[in-house]
Amino acid sequence: MLAAIATTPGCRIAGGTERPGSEEVGQDLGRFAGVDPLGLAVGDDPAVLFAAADVVIDFTRPAATTAHARLAAGSNTALVIGTTGLSSEDEAVLADAARSVPMVYAPNMSLGVTLLMHLVEQAAARLDADYDIEIVEMHHRHKVDAPSGTALGLARAAARGREVSLDDVADRGRDGLTGPRRRGAIGMSALRGGDVVGDHQVIFATDGERLELGHRASSRETFARGAVKSALWVAGRAPGLYDMRDVLNLR
């Protein structure tokens, strides 16, 4: 992320924080990120960072992200959030904070996935419930949330296309004596292994044919570049909760 910020015209690194007590705190931020020394130490107080920055980029965990959203609102600092695995209560915290500051919240910052979500919504609108929608994702062994935020975003896009609520049709992680598939269900399955950056496949399966739309990320730099693009886009915007469709002008 720091390399993406450092190499983007118009951006300057204002600081960065790690969890208090982490051994990285106090190290040079640049060295820590594997780029040239920056003369800035890794901090452990996000309030200091929010006071110093125009925009903060957050890819952490839900507990930190909700705390950061509150700090953003309190310090009037724009926020870009890539963290996934947020509960609906966590998302309500973001929505509340976004009443006073501009915020981009997206489970996947790549152009390819943002376009895929658009295509999935279109396909789901045109293919009726005779087409069973299944979403399969695979990620590296370190990922802690499932299904991925992107898979949930794709499922939401499909539900939007079908004009149904995802909560009514989602089928997550089948196991055991499940019975036959429910008509209209949107299934999600998560695979974990190795160093897979992020694969997503959306399948529309019916009798006699199957449409498959998919995306494979091969470098995490793609997400970092999307986050920096979002930061440049969100700085100075009106308060609100935006996503990558806004950043990429795809609404």
Ligand SMILES: NC(=O)C1=CN([C@@H]2O[C@H](COP(=O)(O)OP(=O)(O)OC[C@H]3O[C@@H](n4cnc5c(N)ncnc54)[C@H](OP(=O)(O)O)[C@@H]3O)[C@@H](O)[C@H]2O)C=CC1
């Ligand atoms: N939107 C997108 O395009 C993308 C989203 N993601 C999402 O971003 C998130 C992070 O993923 P990833 O980078 O792989 O995960 P990592 O575990 O590598 O990084 C998370 C970082 O957040 C830190 N952190 C966690 N809690 C706190 C806290 N309370 N205060 C300060 N720092 C904290 C962790 O520190 P520590 O190690 O001490 O816990 C760690 O350095 C995930 O939700 C992932 O799904 C990832 C890639 C792309």
Ligand SMILES: O=C(O)C1=N[C@H](C(=O)O)C[C@H](O)C1
């Ligand atoms: O944890 C990851 O690595 C990723 N998380 C995001 C998600 O949950 O969708 C985005 C990307 O696929 C990588």
